[in-house]
Amino acid sequence: MIRTDVLILGGGLSGLSTAYHLGERAGRSCLVVDKSPVIGGTAGSVRREGFVFDHTGHLLHLHDPYGKRLVATLLRGNLAWLARSSWIHSQGVDTRYPFQANTFGLPAAVVEECVAGFLKTVHWPAPPATGSFRDWCLAQFGEGISRRFMFPYNEKVWRRSLREITTDWQGPFVPKPAAGEVIRGALMDQAQAFGYNAAFSYPIRGGIQSLPESLARSLAGGRLRLGARVASVDLAARVAVVEGVGEVGFGRLVNTMPLPHFLDLARPLPAGVLEARRNLRHNSVYCLNIGIARPRVSDKHWIYFPEKGFAFYRAGFLSNFSRHVAPAGASSMYIEAARRPSEKVELPRLERLFLEGLRACGILRRSDRIVARHWAPIEYGYVVYDRDRTAALKTVFAFLRKAKVESIGRYGAWKYSFMEEALLDGKRCAERLSSGGRSRAQGLARGA
Numbered sequence: 220m221i222r223t224d225v226l227i228l229g230g231g232l233s234g235l236s237t238a239y240h241l242g243e244r245a246g247r248s249c250l251v252v253d254k255s256p257v258i259g260g261t262a263g264s265v266r267r268e269g270f271v272f273d274h275t276g277h278l279l280h281l282h283d284p285y286g287k288r289l290v291a292t293l294l295r296g297n298l299a300w301l302a303r304s305s306w307i308h309s310q311g312v313d314t315r316y317p318f319q320a321n322t323f324g325l326p327a328a329v330v331e332e333c334v335a336g337f338l339k340t341v342h343w344p345a346p347p348a349t350g351s352f353r354d355w356c357l358a359q360f361g362e363g364i365s366r367r368f369m370f371p372y373n374e375k376v377w378r379r380s381l382r383e384i385t386t387d388w389q390g391p392f393v394p395k396p397a398a399g400e401v402i403r404g405a406l407m408d409q410a411q412a413f414g415y416n417a418a419f420s421y422p423i424r425g426g427i428q429s430l431p432e433s434l435a436r437s438l439a440g441g442r443l444r445l446g447a448r449v450a451s452v453d454l455a456a457r458v459a460v461v462e463g464v465g466e467v468g469f470g471r472l473v474n475t476m477p478l479p480h481f482l483d484l485a486r487p488l489p490a491g492v493l494e495a496r497r498n499l500r501h502n503s504v505y506c507l508n509i510g511i512a513r514p515r516v517s518d519k520h521w522i523y524f525p526e527k528g529f530a531f532y533r534a535g536f537l538s539n540f541s542r543h544v545a546p547a548g549a550s551s552m553y554i555e556a557a558r559r560p561s562e563k564v565e566l567p568r569l570e571r572l573f574l575e576g577l578r579a580c581g582i583l584r585r586s587d588r589i590v591a592r593h594w595a596p597i598e599y600g601y602v603v604y605d606r607d608r609t610a611a612l613k614t615v616f617a618f619l620r621k622a623k624v625e626s627i628g629r630y631g632a633w634k635y636s637f638m639e640e641a642l643l644d645g646k647r648c649a650e651r652l653s654s655g656g657r658s659r660a661q662g663l664a665r666g667a
């Protein structure tokens with residue numbers, strides 16, 4: 220049996236960030252294990268026929284000063300800053316994101332319905348934090364905007380009634396414009412930046428995987444084991460069984476694997492935790508990446524598709540993030556649909572529907588040649604924020620604290636979060652673990 224002070228389950232951004240921030244100077248041994256033969260988890264990339272594809276669009280939205288400094292340090296010169304060009308396709312036209320502030324160009328009756336509905340809400344009281352996402356949309360944006368965009372788009376992503384979805388995930392993700400902005404956006408094409416992701420950055424070369432790769436470069440000396448699936452975790456004996464590695468004895472444990480999956484592998488678990496685990500729900504995302512033998516099939520970054528007639532909720536143009544992810548003279552795209560885990564998915568059928576939809580809205584031409592394709596099914600795509608989630612997490616995390624297990628990252632903490640947060644989760648976790656020793660986080664914070 221091998222022994223390590225800190226065992227990190229999962230080599231995505233949060234696991235790698237934990238190891239990076241623990242650093243060598245913290246005086247503790249650590250080992251990162253991941254079942255995949257490649258690092259990066261959801262922020263990984265694949266290469267096909269000269270294209271670099273991600274697992275759907277993965278753009279860096281950097282808001283935290285430390286997060287910005289860290290990414291700039293890690294990607295040193297390999298980072299482009301871009302001003303977002305995101306749109307919504309509905310009623311046969313493209314309007315700017317966010318829909319609630321940009322109805323210009325839609326049929327007059329739709330514009331009127333959206334603006335009049337919004338204006339009615341201006342003097343309404345703030346919606347209760349405990350209500351459903353559906354009620355929150357109606358109170359925030361009114362009938363028109365809700366029915367034309369908020370409901371159909373979010374139903375495509377969450378795959379269930381919005382009455383079941385709570386409001387505690389959306390925070391900065393669903394911006395509310397002022398009444399003047401809604402009116403101006405109905406009268407003219409306003410190119411004003413709204414929301415959390417008005418500007419973003421993306422690696423110039425190597426796709427998003429260059430970020431986890433840069434973190435992994437710090438893990439010398441066998442501290443990262445790939446193709447190493449965790450088979451079981453004995454929390455009492457403090458021993459994990461990892462395929463290809465064997466038994467690993469650990470002092471502290473950091474989980475970044477999807478929380479329900481971790482709970483399925485861990486023992487012993489009290490009955491209350493087993494019951495709570497059944498209340499953790501998620502959706503899967505099916506992402507089709509395609510390479511097209513035509514330059515610049517679009518000048519946009521991505522487009523949302525709320526209408527039922529399209530089998531996907533979003534399509535993006537990866538080769539507009541960086542020209543180095545597609546061969547000269549070609550373009551690349553990602554197209555996304557969500558499904559409940561229980562739904563049967565036939566990829567060839569979905570691919571046909573995706574391509575038909577892209578032709579129907581004029582993005583693809585009949586004459587276009589698809590020269591590369593790659594399916595990226597993301598089993599754990601979106602954590603479902605339903606009414607059971609908060610209570611279930613409370614029970615699970617009370618238990619994990621006692622068992623001295625850190626469970627972090629988008630799926631370990633079971634939340635809706637982005638890459639910067641995964642990096643920061645890892646930093647904060649390393650700080651909690653490295654009491655006494657000087658971690659890399661402290662070094663970088665002091666400019667070392």
Ligand SMILES: Cc1cc2nc3c(=O)[nH]c(=O)nc-3n(C[C@H](O)[C@H](O)[C@H](O)COP(=O)(O)OP(=O)(O)OC[C@H]3O[C@@H](n4cnc5c(N)ncnc54)[C@H](O)[C@@H]3O)c2cc1C
Binds near residue numbers: 230233234
């Ligand atoms: C559709 C979609 C679009 C997104 N777009 C963006 C975006 O534009 N910008 C942004 O900032 N963020 C985006 N994100 C979020 C981003 O992907 C995550 O925040 C981040 O990658 C999470 O990293 P993580 O380390 O927490 O989890 P993960 O990357 O999922 O890492 C978990 C790791 O655990 C490993 N694992 C699982 N089971 C086992 C096992 N039994 N044994 C060993 N290893 C195991 C997995 O292989 C994986 O590597 C998006 C996510 C999705 C799903």
